[in-house]
Structures are given as C-alpha cells and as structure tokens.
Amino acid sequence: MILRLTKGVSARISQHFRSTEFDCRCKRPECKLTLVSSVLLLGLEQLRGRAGALSVDSGFRCEAHNKEVGGVADSYHCRGLAADIRAGKLLPFSIASVAESILCFEKGGIGIYRAFVHLDVRGYKARWGSQTAC
Numbered sequence: 001m002i003l004r005l006t007k008g009v010s011a012r013i014s015q016h017f018r019s020t021e022f023d024c025r026c027k028r029p030e031c032k033l034t035l036v037s038s039v040l041l042l043g044l045e046q047l048r049g050r051a052g053a054l055s056v057d058s059g060f061r062c063e064a065h066n067k068e069v070g071g072v073a074d075s076y077h078c079r080g081l082a083a084d085i086r087a088g089k090l091l092p093f094s095i096a097s098v099a100e101s102i103l104c105f106e107k108g109g110i111g112i113y114r115a116f117v118h119l120d121v122r123g124y125k126a127r128w129g130s131q132t133a134c
C-alpha cells in the first residue's frame with residue numbers, strides 16, 4: 001500500500017516515523033503530495049529496532065526535485081518506495097549490512113554512499129556502492 005499524505009502536515013505514520021520526514025525537500029508550491037510505501041515503513045521500523053534511531057535524508061521526491069538532485073529517471077523515490085537514511089554513528093556499510101537481514105530490503109535495493117544508505121522496496125535484489133569497509 002502507498003500512503004498518500006499532504007506535504008507539510010505532520011502525521012504519525014508508524015511507531016517512530018512522521019510523514020514530514022518523507023516530504024519532498026523542494027520548495028515548489030505545486031509539490032503538495034508525499035507518497036510513502038507501507039512496506040518501506042515496516043522495513044525501516046525493523047531496521048530501527050536493530051540499528052537504532054534513523055534519520056531520513058531523502059524520502060519522497062517529486063519528478064522536478066528528483067531531476068534537480070541528479071536522481072535516476074523513474075527513481076523509486078518518486079513512487080514512495082525509497083529512502084536515503086543515516087543511523088547515528090553507524091557507517092553506511094554497517095547500516096547496509098543490517099538492512100541485508102530485513103526481508104523487504106534483502107529483496108530490494110541497497111545502495112551505499114559516502115554519508116548515507118539508499119534503501120528501497122522494489123521487490124527484487126539490486127546492490128550498488130561499496131559493500132565493504134575501506
């Protein structure tokens with residue numbers, strides 16, 4: 001299920017997350033909707049249980065904002081299926097390895113970046129970025 005939420009209106013959408021954390025970060029007046037997958041939320045709650053508090057760098061993105069930040073065309077962010085996250089002092093590859101133990105991410109996308117991890121629930125396995133410590 002994809003939750004359809006009003007951007008800027010903070011609603012609790014799971015035990016530890018509020019809708020505004022997933023709002024598109026652009027300032028366009030026409031950008032009024034936030035989409036968040038309930039499966040993504042479930043996965044993030046499970047991850048939180050194992051990795052501690054999470055912060056969302058980027059959740060939903062409107063098409064214009066996705067282009068602006070250099071997101072790939074048809075990004076899962078534009079469908080509410082993806083989030084770029086950080087977890088306290090854990091390094092991105094550590095967060096990614098915890099995410100591997102959570103079913104919807106194991107069968108989804110995990111991308112490791114310098115400062116955050118991209119997670120999505122696309123329904124099939126995809127991996128990119130550095131998978132090991134260096």
Ligand SMILES: [Zn+2]
Nearest residue numbers: 024026031062
């Ligand atoms: Zn936007």
